[in-house]
Amino acid sequence: MKICLREKSFAEGVFILEDDMPKKHTTNPLLIARVGWSNGSQTVVLPPGCRFADSVREVFIRREGxxxxxxxxxxxxxxxxxxxxxxxxxxxxxxxxxxxxxxxx
Known part of the structure; x- marks a missing residue:
């Protein structure tokens, strides 16, 4: 299972991680982020263009389904x-x- 990264609002720095790939083609191509493990913690590697600003050191996380x-x-x-x-x-x-x-x- 791959985790896809879909843009919600780059201006706000909000990204949504989903566990299902869309079934039909969209006009905005989806970018893929790699999910892995490092020192016992799960990590997500964000592709260029989807990364947070260098000044961001922490993020809030909330679950929506x-x-x-x-x-x-x-x-x-x-x-x-x-x-x-x-x-x-x-x-x-x-x-x-x-x-x-x-x-x-």
């Missing part, structure tokens, strides 16, 4: 905070507020 989605882990969160993402009003409602502890120094 049989797919594995790799997303670069940000080195800082300034982009996230600048994006204007907001939480709901009840975001912390279920978390218990503990009293401040008195500490002896």
């Amino acid at each position: 049989e797919r594995l989605v790799l997303t670069p882990r940000p080195t800082d969160w300034s982009g996230f905070f600048a994006s204007g993402v907001k939480t709901s009003a009840d975001f912390m409602a279920l978390h218990e507020r503990l009293p401040i502890q008195e500490r002896v120094v």
